[in-house]
Amino acid sequence: MIRIDLEKCTGCKTCEVVCQVEAIRVIKKKAKTNEDCVNCGACTKVCPVNALTRDAIPDTGAMSCNYCPIRCEIKPGNMGACLRYRNDGKKLVRNTLLVFYRDVTDVIPKEYYPAITKPLITGIGAGTTSPDSRPAPYIVQEKVDGVDVITCVTECPFTVNGIKVKIDSDTFIGNEGSDVTYHKRRIGMVTTEEYSATILALGGLRTTGGENGMLSVKVVTDIANKKRVPLAVKGGAKLEIQVSQPPVINRVISGKIAVGCGSATAGLFASFFAKAADEVIVLDHQLTSLFSEHSSGRYVNVLPSGIVLRYQQSTPGRYFGIKGDGIGGTNIINPLDIIDMEKSKVRPGLTLLVTEPTGEFYAFFRFENGRFVEISPTADALEATNEISSSCEPSGVSAMFIGGAGGASRAGITKRPLKLTEAIKERKAKLTIGGAPTFIMPGGGITFIVDVEQVKSASFYWVPTPAVVAPIEYTITLEDFIAIGGHEDTIRPISEVIEEIDNKKPGI
Numbered sequence: 386m387i388r389i390d391l392e393k394c395t396g397c398k399t400c401e402v403v404c405q406v407e408a409i410r411v412i413k414k415k416a417k418t419n420e421d422c423v424n425c426g427a428c429t430k431v432c433p434v435n436a437l438t439r440d441a442i443p444d445t446g447a448m449s450c451n452y453c454p455i456r457c458e459i460k461p462g463n464m465g466a467c468l469r470y471r472n473d474g475k476k477l478v479r480n481t482l483l484v485f486y487r488d489v490t491d492v493i494p495k496e497y498y499p500a501i502t503k504p505l506i507t508g509i510g511a512g513t514t515s516p517d518s519r520p521a522p523y524i525v526q527e528k529v530d531g532v533d534v535i536t537c538v539t540e541c542p543f544t545v546n547g548i549k550v551k552i553d554s555d556t557f558i559g560n561e562g563s564d565v566t567y568h569k570r571r572i573g574m575v576t577t578e579e580y581s582a583t584i585l586a587l588g589g590l591r592t593t594g595g596e597n598g599m600l601s602v603k604v605v606t607d608i609a610n611k612k613r614v615p616l617a618v619k620g621g622a623k624l625e626i627q628v629s630q631p632p633v634i635n636r637v638i639s640g641k642i643a644v645g646c647g648s649a650t651a652g653l654f655a656s657f658f659a660k661a662a663d664e665v666i667v668l669d670h671q672l673t674s675l676f677s678e679h680s681s682g683r684y685v686n687v688l689p690s691g692i693v694l695r696y697q698q699s700t701p702g703r704y705f706g707i708k709g710d711g712i713g714g715t716n717i718i719n720p721l722d723i724i725d726m727e728k729s730k731v732r733p734g735l736t737l738l739v740t741e742p743t744g745e746f747y748a749f750f751r752f753e754n755g756r757f758v759e760i761s762p763t764a765d766a767l768e769a770t771n772e773i774s775s776s777c778e779p780s781g782v783s784a785m786f787i788g789g790a791g792g793a794s795r796a797g798i799t800k801r802p803l804k805l806t807e808a809i810k811e812r813k814a815k816l817t818i819g820g821a822p823t824f825i826m827p828g829g830g831i832t833f834i835v836d837v838e839q840v841k842s843a844s845f846y847w848v849p850t851p852a853v854v855a856p857i858e859y860t861i862t863l864e865d866f867i868a869i870g871g872h873e874d875t876i877r878p879i880s881e882v883i884e885e886i887d888n889k890k891p892g893i
Contacts, residue, residue, distance in 0.1 A: 386418055386424055387424060427466060444460070450470055454648075464480065506523060506882065511856065513540045522539055535866045535871070539797050546602070546853045548605045555670060572588070575621070605786070640743065644743070647667035647741070661766040662766055672699060737757060807869075822835075
């Protein structure tokens, strides 16, 4: 059960908010636990005055749950902190039975009609629909699997546009919210770090419609066309990014993506770590692992090493990392600096492997005469780091263009724009960009996301509106096209368009 220092407790109620089993309440401005407490420690991690501590003595009347590293102590009839497992007569059972696909179909959108899954032509080179009610440059028809299919295409100017750039690297790029600049002008910001990658949000209405709009659409267009673009992050790194290529961060080409966080690395390579050394530390800015304490180390019967790490413990063997320019993206430059030698009790002769989640850095030590001495790694230690390294993917840059299919685009298809929006949401019409599939975001309008790597290079343009111009296609059955009020009087057979384009090609 959680212990409470009433002298420190201020009654802020943060502990009460995060307790999923409702085992802690603030009464008369002081926190108090009840018998439902599972000693998960969630409240200890949010207390602003450190008034709460996790009891190190197990509750003899409870079952220890081993389905995650928290190891909740669950009393009979109660649930653990995740609300997934219940102590049912000294047996842990899952609260929800396995759910079959048939039971979730009511919330999953229906599949597209097979005949409309691919556009008949693309919008690349089609020409632009002006912001009026004229039909799209090409509205073509062809039978697909016996079904009359229509594809309407245009090159659409997107004033409201943006691009999300994913940079695969553990290297520090910038703090969340930091400005991203191009030629010293702000064109976006750093958003979040997502599992060994940093996400940049570039463009968007406030940027495109602001004083740096021209530079913004140029950068978005260049990235979408897979060109190399130099960027800088305020208070962070200087970048050179190009879709499908490794990022260059502060003039250094990134190598590999971490196979997982330090904790995941310990679990994935437990059998190798067990042979590599008496103790293995995987330094990582997300979660650093101490193998002998980690659940995977205990699973393979590794003995405790007596080593104590300086980082804050999350759960046994898992420690919150600190971001920096050191090993594994941490602030540790010298691998031994992660160890708190004053608190550690290490036996003579103990061997230690320190590595990180790409296996590119490693160091091997033996404890002699009261200190760790670096020695040549054993064959087993090298096998472990090589196994990690060979399991990593190369670093890269990817980007997702985001736009809203609005006025000019929809007006070129139908005089009843809401009907087209509804057809898209109901998957009666499929929207593609240069033939590439899109994800239609939920909610109002037709806001789409497309992986630019799947779009033919040089398909995006920009105009000084400022706006990004992108090819867009709507594919729909003839029956549904007529139902939404489509411009049916401008439909042309695809054979006619093929002949027309072939006649324009040089030498024909």
